[in-house]
Amino acid sequence: MKYTYILRVDCGKDKIKIVSDILGVDTNSNNYWEQILIEEALDPPVNFVDRFFKIIEGKYQKLSMVGVHKNDIQHFRQL
Numbered sequence: 001m002k003y004t005y006i007l008r009v010d011c012g013k014d015k016i017k018i019v020s021d022i023l024g025v026d027t028n029s030n031n032y033w034e035q036i037l038i039e040e041a042l043d044p045p046v047n048f049v050d051r052f053f054k055i056i057e058g059k060y061q062k063l064s065m066v067g068v069h070k071n072d073i074q075h076f077r078q079l
Contacts, residue, residue: 001041004078005048007055009033011068022062023055049075 010032011019019033020026027033035055039046052075056063060070 001079003039003046005037005039005046005052005075006078007035007048007052007075008073009063009068010072010074011066015066015068018066019063019068022059022066025055048077 009019009023013031016027016029016033023033025035027035035052037046037048037051039048056073063069063073
């Protein structure tokens with residue numbers, strides 16, 4: 001089985017570049033900022049919460065200054 005883990009920031013198209021600059025990670029999405037991790041069945045388990053937390057840790061204040069708030073940030077798993 002394959003799992004897809006997603007960290008998404010609902011920020012609007014006009015803020016994607018700014019969010020990428022703040023988080024230090026680029027995105028491939030055109031509609032919102034997001035990072036995707038894929039775990040294949042035979043791969044070692046992915047601690048996606050920890051990986052995603054490291055991306056956003058300590059950056060809430062800067063995100064808030066550009067209009068992105070904690071409730072705009074989500075992480076989830078898709079099957």
